[in-house]
Amino acid sequence: MPTIAPKILITGRDGQLGQALCRTLSPLGPLTAWGRQEADFLKPSALENKLSDLKPTVIVNAAAWTKVDLAQCRPNEARLVNADSPVAISAWARDHEAFFIHYSTDYVFDGSKASPYTELDSPNPLNLYGQTKLEGDLGILNNLAQGYVFRTSWVFSPLGASFPKTILRLAKSQAQLTVNDDQTGAPTSADFLAALTALAIRDHLQDRPHPHGLYNLSCSGQTTWLGYATYLLHSAKLQGLALPQAPTLLLPAYGPDPDRPAKRPLNSLLDTTKIQLELNITCPPWQSEVDKFLTYLQKVDPQLKYFSS
Numbered sequence: 001m002p003t004i005a006p007k008i009l010i011t012g013r014d015g016q017l018g019q020a021l022c023r024t025l026s027p028l029g030p031l032t033a034w035g036r037q038e039a040d041f042l043k044p045s046a047l048e049n050k051l052s053d054l055k056p057t058v059i060v061n062a063a064a065w066t067k068v069d070l071a072q073c074r075p076n077e078a079r080l081v082n083a084d085s086p087v088a089i090s091a092w093a094r095d096h097e098a099f100f101i102h103y104s105t106d107y108v109f110d111g112s113k114a115s116p117y118t119e120l121d122s123p124n125p126l127n128l129y130g131q132t133k134l135e136g137d138l139g140i141l142n143n144l145a146q147g148y149v150f151r152t153s154w155v156f157s158p159l160g161a162s163f164p165k166t167i168l169r170l171a172k173s174q175a176q177l178t179v180n181d182d183q184t185g186a187p188t189s190a191d192f193l194a195a196l197t198a199l200a201i202r203d204h205l206q207d208r209p210h211p212h213g214l215y216n217l218s219c220s221g222q223t224t225w226l227g228y229a230t231y232l233l234h235s236a237k238l239q240g241l242a243l244p245q246a247p248t249l250l251l252p253a254y255g256p257d258p259d260r261p262a263k264r265p266l267n268s269l270l271d272t273t274k275i276q277l278e279l280n281i282t283c284p285p286w287q288s289e290v291d292k293f294l295t296y297l298q299k300v301d302p303q304l305k306y307f308s309s
């Protein structure tokens with residue numbers, strides 16, 4: 001049966017995930033991508049008219065206030081971006097029968113669980129970023145008639161700001177780097193999230209629906225930030241990227257840090273059994289996604305010219 005071309009809207013166009021979505025979803029149908037200029041999430045009440053003008057049939061929201069520490073002193077703005085605006089979009093989607101995909105975070109949990117978090121575990125955010133994201137999740141899930149909230153962790157991409165890019169930049173100029181080993185999680189590439197989003201949209205368009213609602217979605221495996229940095233620097237060398245002598249990685253003096261007022265969960269691991277079974281997929285190991293990230297850099301910037309401090 002032929003499918004009707006969707007009218008896709010991506011919000012948060014210029015972020016890590018937004019950029020990956022723009023590339024990956026463009027073959028699916030006519031695509032509009034809004035950045036901050038086209039739709040300011042600090043003004044949720046303006047979104048309804050914009051959506052009614054465009055009339056998208058599929059909406060994918062990658063916009064978020066992701067400045068975790070800044071959210072501690074600007075909770076009202078973080079709430080507008082992470083909760084009020086996405087919830088307003090989900091209400092529009094419900095009223096206009098649009099398919100809606102949104103992304104949530106491991107930071108809704110307090111990290112005290114000894115095993116990976118499932119979709120049924122109770123959130124208990126430690127910081128205002130996590131709190132405002134949770135408020136968004138709850139409001140959206142309440143409105144959601146068709147679509148998903150994908151809860152993910154430790155997102156990275158060659159496009160936008162991310163941990164591996166910071167480590168490579170610092171490694172160019174510093175002989176020693178300080179990296180934590182007290183948090184555990186699964187680095188997840190924006191490309192993997194975008195590919196799974198495309199799959200979910202295709203299934204929806206081809207009338208192969210899955211139960212709507214909340215799904216954990218991350219790469220498989222686990223590491224610490226220190227393990228992540230160690231793997232990254234080792235693999236960057238193997239792939240021939242122009243790094244000087246690998247820096248020595250040091251542990252920080254753990255304790256209160258005035259530059260990082262937001263507490264982070266010690267365990268960020270998400271159990272992805274539900275989505276793997278429902279969409280019949282296997283989540284890739286985080287290391288293979290890091291390798292792809294490095295292969296991309298090898299092609300576009302092997303000398304790491306754009307990584308100077």
Ligand SMILES: NC(=O)c1ccc[n+]([C@@H]2O[C@H](COP(=O)([O-])OP(=O)(O)OC[C@H]3O[C@@H](n4cnc5c(N)ncnc54)[C@H](OP(=O)(O)O)[C@@H]3O)[C@@H](O)[C@H]2O)c1
Nearest residue numbers: 014015016017036040041042063064066103105152154155
């Ligand atoms: N990054 C992570 O480690 C991580 C971990 C778990 C979950 N997530 C979730 O994954 C999703 C994608 O994250 P990401 O890593 O792609 O984030 P990102 O790179 O920080 O991108 C967020 C985007 O939101 C936009 N935005 C912020 N304030 C806005 C406003 N007032 N109006 C309109 N747009 C605004 C930003 O616009 P500008 O480009 O103009 O600043 C940016 O393009 C988010 O839902 C996030 O909560 C991320």
